[in-house]
Amino acid sequence: xxxxEKLAILADAAKYDASCASSGSGKTRAGSxxxxxxxxxxxxxxxxxxxxxxxxxxxxxxxxxFDCRFCVNRISSDTPRARFTVxxxxxxxxxxxxxxxxxxxxxxxxxxxxxxxxxxxxxxxxKSLRQRERFGGYIHLKTIxxxxxxxxxxxxxxxxRLSVNIELPxxxxxxxxxxxxxxxxxxxxxxxxxxxxxxxxxxxxxxLAAPKFxxxxxxxxxxxxxxxxxxxxILKTASQLYNTQKLRRVYYSAYSPIPxxxxxxxxxxxxxxxxxxxxxxxxxxxxxGFEVNELVVxxxxxxxxxxxxxxxxxxxxRHRFPIDVNKAPxxxxxxxxxxxxxxxxxxxxxxxxxxxxxxxIKKLRVAWNRAKAFVITSDYNPGVKLLESPxxxxxxxxxxxxxxxxxxxxxTEF
Amino acid sequence: xxxxxxxxxxxWRSVARDLxxxxxxxxxxxxxxxxxxxxxxxxxxxxxxxxLPSNPTAFRVPKDFLTLAEDVGYHRAPERWGLLYRVLxxxxxxxxxxxxxxxxxxxxxxxxxxxxVRRDAHKMKAFVRFREIIxxxxxxYIAWHRPDHFVLRxxxxxxxxxxxxxxxxxxxxDESVAWNQRELKYFQGVNxxxxxxxxxxxxxxxxxxxxxxxxxxxxxxxxxxxxxxxHWSTLPETTIIDQMLKDAPARVADMIARxxxxxxSARDYMPDPSQPLTLPRLSDSIRQCxxxxxxCHATQAVFGHGPVDARIVIVGEQPGxxxxxxxxxxxxxxxxxxxxxxxxxxxDRSQVYVTNTVxxxxxxxxxxxxxxxxxxxxxxxxxxxxxxxxxxxxxxxxLICLGATAATALIxxxxxxxxxxxxxxxxxxxxxxxxxxxxxFILRLPTQTQREIRMAELIADLRKTVRSE
Numbered sequence: 001x002x003x004x005e006k007l008a009i010l011a012d013a014a015k016y017d018a019s020c021a022s023s024g025s026g027k028t029r030a031g032s033x034x035x036x037x038x039x040x041x042x043x044x045x046x047x048x049x050x051x052x053x054x055x056x057x058x059x060x061x062x063x064x065x066f067d068c069r070f071c072v073n074r075i076s077s078d079t080p081r082a083r084f085t086v087x088x089x090x091x092x093x094x095x096x097x098x099x100x101x102x103x104x105x106x107x108x109x110x111x112x113x114x115x116x117x118x119x120x121x122x123x124x125x126x127k128s129l130r131q132r133e134r135f136g137g138y139i140h141l142k143t144i145x146x147x148x149x150x151x152x153x154x155x156x157x158x159x160x161r162l163s164v165n166i167e168l169p170x171x172x173x174x175x176x177x178x179x180x181x182x183x184x185x186x187x188x189x190x191x192x193x194x195x196x197x198x199x200x201x202x203x204x205x206x207x208l209a210a211p212k213f214x215x216x217x218x219x220x221x222x223x224x225x226x227x228x229x230x231x232x233x234i235l236k237t238a239s240q241l242y243n244t245q246k247l248r249r250v251y252y253s254a255y256s257p258i259p260x261x262x263x264x265x266x267x268x269x270x271x272x273x274x275x276x277x278x279x280x281x282x283x284x285x286x287x288x289g290f291e292v293n294e295l296v297v298x299x300x301x302x303x304x305x306x307x308x309x310x311x312x313x314x315x316x317x318r319h320r321f322p323i324d325v326n327k328a329p330x331x332x333x334x335x336x337x338x339x340x341x342x343x344x345x346x347x348x349x350x351x352x353x354x355x356x357x358x359x360x361i362k363k364l365r366v367a368w369n370r371a372k373a374f375v376i377t378s379d380y381n382p383g384v385k386l387l388e389s390p391x392x393x394x395x396x397x398x399x400x401x402x403x404x405x406x407x408x409x410x411x412t413e414f
Numbered sequence: 415x416x417x418x419x420x421x422x423x424x425x426w427r428s429v430a431r432d433l434x435x436x437x438x439x440x441x442x443x444x445x446x447x448x449x450x451x452x453x454x455x456x457x458x459x460x461x462x463x464x465x466l467p468s469n470p471t472a473f474r475v476p477k478d479f480l481t482l483a484e485d486v487g488y489h490r491a492p493e494r495w496g497l498l499y500r501v502l503x504x505x506x507x508x509x510x511x512x513x514x515x516x517x518x519x520x521x522x523x524x525x526x527x528x529x530x531v532r533r534d535a536h537k538m539k540a541f542v543r544f545r546e547i548i549x550x551x552x553x554x555y556i557a558w559h560r561p562d563h564f565v566l567r568x569x570x571x572x573x574x575x576x577x578x579x580x581x582x583x584x585x586x587x588d589e590s591v592a593w594n595q596r597e598l599k600y601f602q603g604v605n606x607x608x609x610x611x612x613x614x615x616x617x618x619x620x621x622x623x624x625x626x627x628x629x630x631x632x633x634x635x636x637x638x639x640x641x642x643x644x645h646w647s648t649l650p651e652t653t654i655i656d657q658m659l660k661d662a663p664a665r666v667a668d669m670i671a672r673x674x675x676x677x678x679s680a681r682d683y684m685p686d687p688s689q690p691l692t693l694p695r696l697s698d699s700i701r702q703c704x705x706x707x708x709x710c711h712a713t714q715a716v717f718g719h720g721p722v723d724a725r726i727v728i729v730g731e732q733p734g735x736x737x738x739x740x741x742x743x744x745x746x747x748x749x750x751x752x753x754x755x756x757x758x759x760x761x762d763r764s765q766v767y768v769t770n771t772v773x774x775x776x777x778x779x780x781x782x783x784x785x786x787x788x789x790x791x792x793x794x795x796x797x798x799x800x801x802x803x804x805x806x807x808x809x810x811x812x813l814i815c816l817g818a819t820a821a822t823a824l825i826x827x828x829x830x831x832x833x834x835x836x837x838x839x840x841x842x843x844x845x846x847x848x849x850x851x852x853x854x855f856i857l858r859l860p861t862q863t864q865r866e867i868r869m870a871e872l873i874a875d876l877r878k879t880v881r882s883e
Contacts, residue, residue, distance in 0.1 A: 011625035033579035046641040050633030065828040078792040099544045349514040360517035
């Protein structure tokens with residue numbers, strides 16, 4: 001099979017992977033001849049689905065001995081199969097990188113023979129890139145469930161980031177749809193990586209020459225909407241992963257029309273809007289001081305699909321508003337709908353020098369139409385009258401956007 | 415009115431330092447870009463009279479101002495130098511905290527310019543596309559790029575670190591730069607026609623681009639915001655966007671159609687569950703099964719055969735040519751081999767339940783011949799409920815899988831016949847599960863010796879199942 005045919009199959013098979021980040025790695029590896037990881041990740045291109053291309057995101061092979069019901073590569077699917085050699089992946093990565101198409105490689109794989117064999121192949125790709133090609137760009141390896149800790153440790157020496165996919169939000173979901181995967185095994189793999197990262201950090205703190213080990217940390221991905229598990233459970237799982245496993249990112253992937261989807265799965269995909277709301281809530285948990293139980297208030301334990309979670313929280317907690325942008329502490333400013341963390345930082349700086357009026361707020365990156373009902377400025381803000389209005393939600397709710405509708409329509413057809 | 419032609423940030427910095435020391439207020443100075451200075455062109459420093467007092471240490475500015483000013487200096491707007499001087503003036507005259515006031519009009523304009531420059535610089539890092547050429551036996555990588563602002567010098571050092579061991583050049587309409595693995599050399603801007611017009615690898619890149627795209631999500635606006643159309647002409651992948659969008663609805667329809675096909679497994683064709691299930695009712699229902707495509711070409715579904723009180727169940731792969739016509743399992747040449755092996759092993763076939771993993775014959779036609787074709791995993795998966803229903807009807811304790819198809823379907827997907835043949839394994843049906851050669855495999859072996867060896871193994875494996883009971 002020609003490389004281009006393999007690439008078509010193995011890129012297509014990787015397109016459901018949500019992660020594309022290539023940042024957070026810090027200094028480029030010493031001795032690199034081609035490639036850097038300095039600064040933030042770069043998106044080199046965008047596809048018409050609105051997603052960025054930062055890494056060459058492919059599977060080493062989409063042959064797989066597992067039968068996870070949500071996955072297009074499961075053994076019982078009749079999708080076309082292909083397998084790259086280690087050298088093919090190395091060459092593709094280097095040649096794409098040299099033309100500045102990509103930041104590096106995101107390599108995952110179906111499981112062939114057994115988990116250790118598969119993991120060895122992934123490690124071999126990363127090792128060849130680092131040692132033979134002196135490649136200093138970004139490498140993200142997906143660890144294979146069930147691979148030995150020793151191989152995962154090796155992978156961490158060459159990769160910038162490792163990820164262990166949690167796949168589904170709860171163990172019960174996993175038993176139902178991915179019977180061959182084991183929740184406790186997944187968590188212990190994450191633990192292993194976390195411990196290793198901490199050991200290396202400890203060593204370098206004590207002044208020992210510690211080798212690099214996944215400098216961009218670990219991430220995970222879960223499929224959303226393949227089971228009836230509500231957002232509250234999903235966010236609790238995420239929050240726990242951030243706190244105990246010290247993950248850098250949790251990716252949510254809306255279970256999307258996958259060719260040859262299985263009868264056990266819901267015939268309808270959840271709207272992409274749900275995925276979007278989960279990301280917003282995730283952000284609020286990490287950077288805005290919110291707790292899961294504050295964000296999920298509806299009886300069905302799901303986020304509101306029509307409005308963003310911060311706005312939903314504000315509507316349910318009107319008594320905490322209006323907030324005076326010239327006096328309130330940072331934690332309170334962070335809770336104002338339509339105002340982001342960067343704007344809060346700016347407001348705190350500006351108000352040391354002068355007080356803020358409506359025109360000033362509008363010059364910052366603020367969704368004033370939403371924020372206006374919730375803030376007091378140094379001048380008269382007529383918008384705040386809305387706070388008492390029973391129609392507050394209708395008044396401030398964003399008009400349904402063409403694009404959102406398009407997405408949802410496409411997906412509900414399924 | 416003093417007029418200055420400013421070439422770059424360093425130039426502006428030295429002029430501004432002098433002007434500020436001599437307390438010349440912003441309203442009395444005009445800064446010009448090189449191409450608009452015309453007749454009144456002053457070389458940057460020549461207008462300052464050396465006789466005037468100048469004290470460079472007389473004022474200080476926050477470090478952040480220098481970073482900001484340097485970035486704003488890369489902006490294309492001619493008024494940037496004057497604006498910078500005005501902010502410098504205010505900063506050093508009673509407004510030392512001006513930088514913090516992002517909402518001040520001057521600051522706001524500077525910050526917007528800074529943002530535009532940073533974005534343009536970032537897009538340059540992203541959208542430069544090198545093309546490989548070979549010159550004097552050496553590889554060179556050349557790109558032509560159209561930045562919005564003068565960001566080449568801001569970004570060139572980044573490229574020299576990233577592509578340290580490559581000879582590369584980035585050409586733009588304003589200025590160009592080349593790296594020879596030792597140093598950066600700047601030279602004049604050139605037209606796009608000076609750059610190489612293709613690279614063989616671009617087709618492969620487009621293949622990747624087309625396939626990483628998920629046609630079920632179309633967000634063109636999001637794409638165009640992040641990848642502005644004005645850059646498209648230098649991005650090789652954008653030539654196929656139209657075609658990708660045209661193909662998208664068909665690709666999605668295809669994804670959905672195929673998944674719906676699979677939604678139908680044999681479960682949907684089971685007999686009415688309100689009445690007790692029996693083998694005859696099952697074998698009656700299977701005639702209606704449309705769970706996969708195989709029913710279209712086969713003569714009939716071939717259900718299992720044997721007494722309901724059988725203790726041993728033997729499962730093959732699928733019916734063959736003769737089985738398909740007669741409607742019974744293992745009645746053709748493979749059946750003869752099986753009969754022989756069972757007899758040798760001391761097993762009475764009439765006491766055994768014999769069936770197949772897939773119940774319809776799958777074949778390729780070659781003239782008048784129908785040649786066996788292995789069922790794919792989807793067909794196996796769709797048909798499995800029939801076997802499970804058969805198993806549930808029987809009171810068997812021993813399961814014998816003939817061949818890899820039955821073994822991987824009934825024992826585990828990772829089962830390897832070559833290594834695990836003839837060993838007892840636990841399946842979800844019974845702890846007494848064993849896999850051995852399929853009789854057809856033995857028939858297809860090229861030499862008599864090979865056939866004899868495998869036959870002996872098959873007999874030995876079968877014998878195991880009676881001996882240990």
